[in-house]
Amino acid sequence: MSERLLFWGSGSIPCWKPMLVLAEKGIDYESKQISFSEKGHKGPEVTALNPRGQVPTFKDGETVICESNAICFWLESMYSKQGTELIPSDPKEKAKVLQKAFESAENMQTKAMQGVLYYYWRTKEEDRKEETIKENLDNCRNELTVWDKYLGECGHDFVAGKQFTLADVFFFPFLAWAWRMSLDFNKFPNIKKYFESVRERPSVKATWPPHWNEGEAQPEKMAYLKSL
Incomplete structure (x- = not known):
């Protein structure tokens, strides 16, 4: 099991963005798809990490990030040398x-x-x-x-x-x-x-x-x- 975990929902733009970053960087993670219609984002697994009960919610080791854009920037910062360079150094x-x-x-x-x-x-x-x-x-x-x-x-x-x-x-x-x-x-x-x-x-x-x-x-x- 990967030490990285992402809760996400299908068709959500905020969820899609970090998923694209993870794919471009080639970062392994455990994918946890929730159902919006069944209010999976309000379930105990998500709210234990994100009191707002929102997705995406991302966990990497002991680090938890719950905002889409923040996840994207954090991933590029932490894994800048891996996969696609999404923010140029120039x-x-x-x-x-x-x-x-x-x-x-x-x-x-x-x-x-x-x-x-x-x-x-x-x-x-x-x-x-x-x-x-x-x-x-x-x-x-x-x-x-x-x-x-x-x-x-x-x-x-x-x-x-x-x-x-x-x-x-x-x-x-x-x-x-x-x-x-x-x-x-x-x-x-x-x-x-x-x-x-x-x-x-x-x-x-x-x-x-x-x-x-x-x-x-x-x-x-x-x-x-x-x-x-």
Whole structure:
């Protein structure tokens, strides 16, 4: 049994990010998948390590880390010489990676997920306002346009340059989730090219949310994303 342990849930962006890091670094760990529908994240195994009852929750020996981004940075710090170098040592390259990583974590979260998806899911149909939906869609479209331009200007295969880095670990799961929710990438050609390329990466294939392989999402529920 590995001294490293990760509790995670399928389809969770916060869970997917450290799983990508672990795969890229080639770090052995015990995988403990929980069921959100059965509230596995509130079970005694998780809450014994994380009083908030949230995943991902990661344990390495006596060290416990319960925040997705913190896990990613800690793993890269502790295992920097193993597997893929996710944060370059060169100061200028490091700055690019950190900039894009935090930029995607902040803006894709607030403008794509919270503004569009969370509003749709968490607001009753009779309470949804057309002007709010339009504003949210405009914000999401503008954000995706920014990233499409970044990828076009970059001239490389990845968000922050020639190599897969922590910036891609932070950015790709948001795109994959949007794809799952029926977003049409044909309107964002550079994003589409990036998504199709990174999707074939071994670490992505190895950590692809298992329930996504069991059947289609329910695109009719998010069909309005196609208006982007």
